[in-house]
Amino acid sequence: MNYSDKKEYCGLFGVYGRPDAAHLCYQGLYSLQHRGQESAGIAAADGQTIRTHTGMGLVGEVFDQGSLGQLAGNMAIGHVRYSTTGSSGLRNAQPLTVEYSRGPVSVAHNGNLINAQLLRDEYEAYGHIFQTTSDTEVIVALMAKPSHIAKGDPLGHVLNHIQGAYCLLFLYPDRIEAARDPYGIRPLAIGRLADGSYCVASETCALTIVEAEYIREVAPGEIVTLDASGLHSRFFVKPGTVTPAHCSFEHVYFADPSSSVFDENVHHVRKRLGMRLGEESPVDADVVVAIPDSGRSAAMGYSAASGVPLERGFVRNHYIGRTFIQPTEKGRSDAVKMKLTVIRESVDGKRVVVVDDSIVRGTTTRGKIQALRSAGAREIHMRVSCPPLRHPCFYGIDFPTQEELIAHGRTVEEISRFLGVDSLAYLSLEGMLACFKGDPAHYCHACWSGTYRIPVTYTVSKFSLERHQMQMF
Ligand code: 5GP
Ligand code: SF4
Ligand code: MG
DSSP states (O other): OOSSOOBOOOEEEEEESOTTHHHHHHHHHHHTGGGOOSEEEEEEEOSSOEEEEEEESOHHHHOOHHHHHHOOSSEEEEEEEOOSSSOSSGGGOSSEEEEETTEEEEEEEEEEESSHHHHHHHHHHTTOOOSOSSTHHHHHHHHHOHHHHTSSSHHHHHHTTOOEEEEEEEEETTEEEEEEOTTOOSOOEEEEOTTSOEEEESSHHHHHHTTOEEEEEOOTTEEEEEETTEEEEEESSOTTSSOOOEEHHIIIIISOTTOEETTEEHHHHHHHHHHHHHHHSOOOOSEEEEOTTTTHHHHHHHHHHHOOOBOOOEEEOTTOSTTOOOOSHHHHHHHHHHHEEEOHHHHTTOEEEEEESOOSSSHHHHHHHHHHHHTTOSEEEEEESSOOOOSOOOSSOBOOOGGGSTTTTOOHHHHHHHHTOSEEEEOOHHHHHHTSSSOGGGEEOHHHHOOOSSOOOSOOOTTTTOOSOOOOO
16 A cells, blocks of 8 residues: 555546557656556557557556557547545456447546446346446446437436546547536546647646647536547537536645646646635744645745745655555654655744645644654644545545544644644635635535535445455456
């Protein structure tokens, strides 16, 4: 297990009409690595055949010249995964390629289906055999159902059967289809390359890497087709009939600062969150320091709003990746220590404001606070650029269990004592939503507020699809 056991989820990339499609996918996935490090995969099509390569680990570990070279064809989709539904393992690595009555299809999925278990039970009752434990296979099973194939738009019909958060890429031998759930929970962007070919990506940072121009997002409830005649759009849910619920946590923590998600740049949103935090919760202090990397943008904003100078308090070791595996608790805390080193001269004898984007379990934050104390910080005031995380996410973000969330069932005062800080303040929910460009009613904030915009009728535990024991190596 990684020393940091909080999990990201998935990243998608697809490109149509390029002889180097698999290679562009590889580059795109590399830049989306922050969205998932468990497994990676690419499927490419040449008009007839779909070839797929998947593996456990980072993009750079899964692919080499040989495997990329075999992914022939001018269209490809790719996926980086952290398991949300379905435990990690090679058989759950994506894209998932299957052959059904209409031919081969490959699917890559970012998000979480809420009714996957129910649908799967229904299919198993009719004798269907599932190869994986991920909910993505349920989508494929739905697509293969003859009565669904008989519909004018089988995919649109199927998407109306599934509930939850999803961005999906489908690769057929001759085209790519990209779909986004009616609430627009996860981001999905469309880009155009210099030669006019199109690509799609979870975040615009992947478009930048392949030198594609950002065109727009796939709209909530839209299916975009990329084929030999260009880009085509259709809707499986009438636009404007569902109020969007964009995931606020994308802006707060998940997305890359260079990306634009939900049509605005992530770094600048985070800076505004920090400014607002500075206005809501000022404190007399000598320096503001960020917890790198995720706290950097907010710390800049906090400093700008409060007038307290920004100082570099920590240096991050960029080489302590997944290789630093420590099975014991002591080993894990050593790893946290190794990841960030305090610059004593920045904090010794000073009143320090520490800014971070979020606190989940609180354990790594506590370690960093102790390190600041040992380096001589006279006062430590922690400021967090989102409200206390108190509720689970059913839409694809793999938080620890509710009981493990440090803010669950605890007051700010109690958390402050646990962390060992002189003061602690979180950004208010209204303050956070005010920093986004869109209508505050168009964002999901369930993990802070407990208000679930998509009814969570069937809660799927990560392992609830794992009934049979099967192993693949
Ligand atoms: P904690 O003190 O809760 O152990 O760690 C807080 C840190 O975890 C923050 O710096 C925050 O950026 C980071 N964080 C928040 N959510 C996630 C997540 O889902 N995955 C990972 N790896 N880190 C997270
Ligand atoms: Fe995002 Fe939180 Fe909503 Fe999950 S519950 S989709 S993490 S805002
Ligand atoms: Mg962080």
